[in-house]
Amino acid sequence: MAKxxxxxxxxxxxxxxxxxxxxxxxxxxxxxxxxPEAEAPPQSPGDTSPPNDA
Structure with missing residues (x-):
């Protein structure tokens, strides 16, 4: 038996x-x-670019 x-x-x-x-x-x-703001600042909608499928 463990103590x-x-x-x-x-x-x-x-x-x-x-x-x-x-x-x-x-x-x-x-x-x-x-x-959470200090860890990861929130992104504005204009900062994200749509992914390119081409």
Missing amino acids: PNYAFEKRQKDLAKKQKKEEKRRRKLGTPTEQ
Whole structure:
């Protein structure tokens, strides 16, 4: 029987606590938690060109 890895469980618990604390801090500041604009800026309809089949 495998013995439990308490260090892993503690690390996961601490990471969850840190993430929850960060989300709470962001909520208090009024900033969104997810920022898709920073990762991929939205494209305007004029920027895309139709694919050429020829």
